[in-house]
Amino acid sequence: MKTFPARWALLGLLAFCFMSPFHGAAAAAEEEERDIDPEAAAVLQRFADSMKELERFSVGYTVHIDVEAQGLRQEMTQVYELSVERPNRFAMIPEDGAMGSGAVLSDGERLYIHVPMLGQYMAQDAPESLDNLPLETTIAMGDPFQALLILASDDPYGILTDDVSEIAYLGETEIGGEPCMGVELENQDMRMILHFAADEQGLLRRITADLSAEQLGDMAAIFGEETRMDLWADLENWALDPEFDEAVFAFDPPEDHEAVESFFAGGMDEGGPTELLGEEAPSFGLSLMDGGAMELSDHLGEDVVVLDFWATWCPPCVEALPILREVTGEFADENVVFYAVNVQEEPDRINEFLEREGLE
Numbered sequence: 001m002k003t004f005p006a007r008w009a010l011l012g013l014l015a016f017c018f019m020s021p022f023h024g025a026a027a028a029a030e031e032e033e034r035d036i037d038p039e040a041a042a043v044l045q046r047f048a049d050s051m052k053e054l055e056r057f058s059v060g061y062t063v064h065i066d067v068e069a070q071g072l073r074q075e076m077t078q079v080y081e082l083s084v085e086r087p088n089r090f091a092m093i094p095e096d097g098a099m100g101s102g103a104v105l106s107d108g109e110r111l112y113i114h115v116p117m118l119g120q121y122m123a124q125d126a127p128e129s130l131d132n133l134p135l136e137t138t139i140a141m142g143d144p145f146q147a148l149l150i151l152a153s154d155d156p157y158g159i160l161t162d163d164v165s166e167i168a169y170l171g172e173t174e175i176g177g178e179p180c181m182g183v184e185l186e187n188q189d190m191r192m193i194l195h196f197a198a199d200e201q202g203l204l205r206r207i208t209a210d211l212s213a214e215q216l217g218d219m220a221a222i223f224g225e226e227t228r229m230d231l232w233a234d235l236e237n238w239a240l241d242p243e244f245d246e247a248v249f250a251f252d253p254p255e256d257h258e259a260v261e262s263f264f265a266g267g268m269d270e271g272g273p274t275e276l277l278g279e280e281a282p283s284f285g286l287s288l289m290d291g292g293a294m295e296l297s298d299h300l301g302e303d304v305v306v307l308d309f310w311a312t313w314c315p316p317c318v319e320a321l322p323i324l325r326e327v328t329g330e331f332a333d334e335n336v337v338f339y340a341v342n343v344q345e346e347p348d349r350i351n352e353f354l355e356r357e358g359l360e
Contacts, residue, residue: 033165040169040183044194046202048157056244058083059151060237061092066230072312072353084152088126089249104133105251112251113263120260121253129154151204160194163187172198175205176236201240208232286339289347294339303335310340312353325359 051057061080067073084090091105102115106126111133114121127133130152153159161167170182170193179198184191191210196202209231253259283297299305306328310317321340328338342350 035166035168036161037167037169040167043169043181043183043196043202044157044160044167046200047196047204048155048160050201050203051151051156052154054084054086054240056085056241057151058237058239058242058244059235062234062236064230064232064234067228069227071356072349074312082151083244083248084130085244085249086152087129089244090130090152091249103251105249107249107251110251112253114251114253114257115263116254116257118263119257120263121251121257122260122263123251131155160185175234178205180205203238204235206232206234286341289350299337303337304331306336306338308338308340310342311345312342312349322357322359 059082061082063078063080065074065076067075079095080092081095082090082092088106089108091103093103093105102113102117104114105112109126111124111126112121131154150156150159164185164187166184166186168184168186170184173180173182173195175195180195181198181202183194183196185194186192193206193208193210194204195206195208197205281296283295283300285296286294288294296305306324308317308321308324310321312318325338325340328336
């Protein structure tokens with residue numbers, strides 16, 4: 001069964017926050033109910049017109065997450081390179097970062113969706129346009145999928161304003177020393193602030209999410225009232241009408257990765273038991289916080305081993321950790337052994353968190 005690392009929880013939250021104004025669950029607001037500033041609408045329309053006129057473009061796209069809670073701060077970034085050649089050739093490739101996101105490519109004939117953390121990829125016929133990408137693209141890309149829709153869609157203005165109740169013009173702003181124009185989009189879930197270059201083309205330079213009190217409240221209930229989360233994405237190094245090498249849109253899967261028909265089979269399907277149920281677990285080793293080591297095979301035939309993969313910045317993980325610790329402790333006399341596995345963070349950060357929470 002394929003399982004999802006805890007950092008996917010943050011990717012999922014980021015995707016939800018960035019797509020909320022564009023594809024909300026509620027029906028789009030009626031035109032007469034919207035409050036749309038004409039100057040803001042003009043900025044959005046200029047950007048949309050510029051994007052639709054481009055046959056080819058590339059841009060660097062960097063997602064930032066900055067979380068502070070309980071005296072700890074976690075910063076993560078993920079850098080992508082987006083290349084598009086209309087009508088249906090594109091590549092969104094992760095170049096660097098801590099989030100471990102996937103890649104989506106289309107050579108015009110075949111579409112490839114690759115999720116390295118699952119060791120899987122999908123291949124299917126390429127869509128006729130980028131407005132017809134399959135749902136699995138969201139699984140691979142999270143938030144960057146939304147950027148792909150906005151930038152490469154046949155209707156950027158429609159995507160930006162769908163389900164938005166208020167559009168306000170914020171005036172002149174500045175991103176990286178470049179003069180920009182700020183536009184605020186708001187619906188019932190949250191606010192988005194978009195910064196567009198203050199020039200004839202008006203290209204998008206930054207997307208910032210302003211979480212609602214309700215969304216922050218969910219985190220604050222776990223981490224405390226001082227919880228803060230900043231989410232934004234920068235778009236840099238625009239190249240307009242570049243000449244692409246054919247290799248840009250080519251996909252060469254790793255030899256040990258599996259071709260699948262859907263990512264929803266197995267690990268994401270809760271309808272039945274995994275095919276690995278009853279099979280012998282492969283052995284592996286872990287370094288322990290006290291300096292020792294653990295080999296799973298050492299427990300073979302002796303203990304029931306409970307493994308909990310967690311991180312200090314993952315709200316569900318933090319909430320579950322003491323519960324699992326307590327429950328498994330009640331069965332310690334019956335050879336139940338518990339290991340909380342953190343494979344991303346430095347020992348000092350982990351120790352600081354455990355001491356503060358009174359966990360051993």
